[in-house]
Amino acid sequence: MKALRLTAAVLALAPISTPAAAAQWPPPMPATLDLSVRETAGVSRSGEVLRSGVPLPRSLAVTSTASLAVVDAGGTPVPAEFRVLARWNAGLSNTSAPIQWVLVAFPATVAANATATYRLVTNGSVANPAPAAPVTVSVNGSQVTVGTGAATFRVGGAASVPFDEVTRGGAPLVTGGALATTISGTPYGHSTTRSVTVEHQGPLSAVVTVQGAYDMPARGGGVLSSLRRYVFTAGSPTAVVRQVASWEGSDCFVQDYDTRSCGGNLNALRADRVRSTFLLAGAAPRDLSAVGAFAAPAATATAGAGATASLRQLLRANRSAPQAFQVDLPGVATSGTTADGGMLTASTPGGTVAVALERMHRFEPQALRLLAEGSLAIDLVDDRAWIGNRQGLFATWALAALPAS
Numbered sequence: 001m002k003a004l005r006l007t008a009a010v011l012a013l014a015p016i017s018t019p020a021a022a023a024q025w026p027p028p029m030p031a032t033l034d035l036s037v038r039e040t041a042g043v044s045r046s047g048e049v050l051r052s053g054v055p056l057p058r059s060l061a062v063t064s065t066a067s068l069a070v071v072d073a074g075g076t077p078v079p080a081e082f083r084v085l086a087r088w089n090a091g092l093s094n095t096s097a098p099i100q101w102v103l104v105a106f107p108a109t110v111a112a113n114a115t116a117t118y119r120l121v122t123n124g125s126v127a128n129p130a131p132a133a134p135v136t137v138s139v140n141g142s143q144v145t146v147g148t149g150a151a152t153f154r155v156g157g158a159a160s161v162p163f164d165e166v167t168r169g170g171a172p173l174v175t176g177g178a179l180a181t182t183i184s185g186t187p188y189g190h191s192t193t194r195s196v197t198v199e200h201q202g203p204l205s206a207v208v209t210v211q212g213a214y215d216m217p218a219r220g221g222g223v224l225s226s227l228r229r230y231v232f233t234a235g236s237p238t239a240v241v242r243q244v245a246s247w248e249g250s251d252c253f254v255q256d257y258d259t260r261s262c263g264g265n266l267n268a269l270r271a272d273r274v275r276s277t278f279l280l281a282g283a284a285p286r287d288l289s290a291v292g293a294f295a296a297p298a299a300t301a302t303a304g305a306g307a308t309a310s311l312r313q314l315l316r317a318n319r320s321a322p323q324a325f326q327v328d329l330p331g332v333a334t335s336g337t338t339a340d341g342g343m344l345t346a347s348t349p350g351g352t353v354a355v356a357l358e359r360m361h362r363f364e365p366q367a368l369r370l371l372a373e374g375s376l377a378i379d380l381v382d383d384r385a386w387i388g389n390r391q392g393l394f395a396t397w398a399l400a401a402l403p404a405s
Contacts, residue, residue: 031123035070039110041294047107049204049233054104058088060122062099067124070106073117079131079234080106081204105204107131107235134203135234142196144208146230150237151401155230156196156210160189162228162276166353168237168401173351176279177375181214181224181245182272188215190226204234214245220389222249224269238400243380245274246392269387274380277371278355278399282348288370290327291341292334301329303346306372313339315365315383323361337361344368345402346376352402363395 035054039045056062065082072078083103090097106128110116133149143157143164154164158176166174179190192213199207207229214224227244247269251262280286284305289298292311303309309329316323325339342360346353355376360366367382380395387393 031121031125033120033122035104035118035120037108037110037116037118039112039114039116042112044112045108045110047109047235049105049107049236051103051105051205051231051233053085053101054120055101056099056122058098058100060098062122063096065099065102067122068102068104069121069124069126069128070104071119071121071126072109073119075119077126077128078106078118079204080104080128081202083200083202105202105233107204131203131234133234135201135206135232137198137201137206137208139198142193144196144198146206146208146232146239148232148237149235153230153232153239155208155228156193159191159193159212162241162243163239163278163399166239166278166399166401168351168403171350172281173353173401174278174399175281177277179212179214179226179276181216181274183216183224184270185272186216187273188224190214194225199229206232208232218249219247219269220249220251220267222247222390224248224387237402238398240396240398242394242396243276244392244394245271245380245387247387247389250389252389266386267389268391270384271381271387271393272384273382274393275377276380276397277375277377278353279373279375280346280348280353282350284374285348286370287347288329289343289345289347290329290368291343292325292327292339293336294341296336296341299327299329299332299334301332303330303370305374307370308372309344309370310367311339311342311344311369312367312382313342313360313364323364325361342366342368344370344376346370347404349404351404352400354398354400354402356398356400358396358398366395 068082070078070080084099085101085103087097088100136147138145145154152167157164161177163174181188194211197209199209210228212226216224225246229242231240252267286303288303288309289300290311291298307330311327313325323337325336327334338361340361343356355378365383367379369377371377378397
C-alpha cells in the first residue's frame with residue numbers, strides 16, 4: 001500500500017513582502033493557500049487523485065465550497081471536489097459559519113520522490129473543470145455499482161462476498177468470493193447485511209459503506225459484526241477498503257474487569273482467521289508476483305491449477321523477537337523481516353488482480369494468499385489475535401483490476 005500513497009499538506013500563507021502591506025495590521029488574508037503534494041514511494045504519478053483534509057483560517061470567512069478551486073503551479077485549474085468536514089464553532093448544518101476543515105480531492109501529477117505545488121483558491125475567482133471521466137454510481141436494491149473509468153466494482157448485492165463483481169473494460173476479473181472468520185477453531189461464514197450506504201458521491205470520488213455480521217452465534221449478548229468502507233477515485237483501477245470486525249458482546253459485566261468473573265477465562269474472542277476472498281475469473285495457469293519488503297525485488301512464479309501461494313507477516317513468539325515474513329510461491333521461497341510492501345498479484349491473459357495490505361508489518365499476523373480453488377485471499381488475521389469485549393480489529397487493504405501486462 002505504500003506504493004499507492006500520496007500525501008497533501010497545507011504549507012504556509014503567502015508572506016507579506018511589500019512595505020505597504022507590512023504597514024497594515026492585521027495583515028490582509030491571501031486569496032490562495034499552497035498545497036504541497038509529496039511522492040514518497042519512488043513512483044512517478046500522472047493525474048492520480050488524492051484526498052486530504054485541509055484547514056482553513058477562520059478569518060478567510062469561507063462559508064461555502066462554491067468559492068473554492070484548485071489550480072496547478074502554473075495557475076491552470078484542475079478538476080477538484082470539496083466536502084465540508086467541520087465549521088468554526090458550529091455544526092455542519094450551520095452554513096453561515098466559516099469552514100474550518102474541508103476534504104479536498106484533485107488529480108495530481110508529481111515525479112518520483114519529488115514534490116509538486118498546487119494552490120487552493122478561496123475567493124471564488126476560479127472555477128474547476130469537470131473531470132474527463134467522472135466516477136459513476138448506480139444503486140439497484142442493495143447493490144451499488146461504481147465505475148471509475150478504469151474499472152467497475154459491484155458491492156453490497158450479496159452478504160457473503162466483499163465484491164459481487166469487478167470488471168475491467170467489460171471483462172470480469174473477480175466474479176465473487178467469500179467473507180469468513182474462524183473463532184477458537186470453528187469456522188463461520190457471513191450471511192447478514194445490516195446496511196449498504198452511499199456515504200459520498202462526487203465527480204472524483206465515491207465512498208460506499210457496507211455493514212453486516214458473521215454467522216458466529218451471539219456470545220455475551222452480542223455477535224461478531226463487520227464493516228467495510230470502500231473508497232473509489234476517478235481514473236483509478238483500485239478500491240481501497242477499511243475493514244472492521246467487532247465483538248458486540250461481553251462475557252462479564254461491563255463494569256467488572258476481573259477475569260475471574262468470566263470463569264477464569266479471558267473476556268475476549270480468539271480470532272484464528274478473518275478472511276476476505278476474491279474468486280478470480282480465467283483459468284490457470286496464472287503468473288504470480290509477490291512483494292514482501294518494499295525495497296526488495298518482487299518474487300515471481302507461475303501457478304498451475306490447484307497451486308497455492310502466500311505472503312505472510314508471521315506472528316512472533318513475543319514482542320522482543322525479531323519480525324519475519326515468508327513468501328511461498330510455486331518453486332520459490334523467500335523471507336525477510338518487515339513486509340512493508342505487502343502485495344500479491346495474479347495474472348492471466350484476461351487481466352491482473354492485485355491485492356495489498358497497508359502496513360502489513362505493523363499488524364501481524366496477516367497474510368495474502370492464492371488459494372487452491374482459484375481465489376485471492378486477504379487474511380486480516382492469519383494465525384490468531386484476540387478481540388476484547390466490545391472491541392474490534394481492523395485493516396486497510398486494496399484490490400486493483402489491472403491489464404494483463
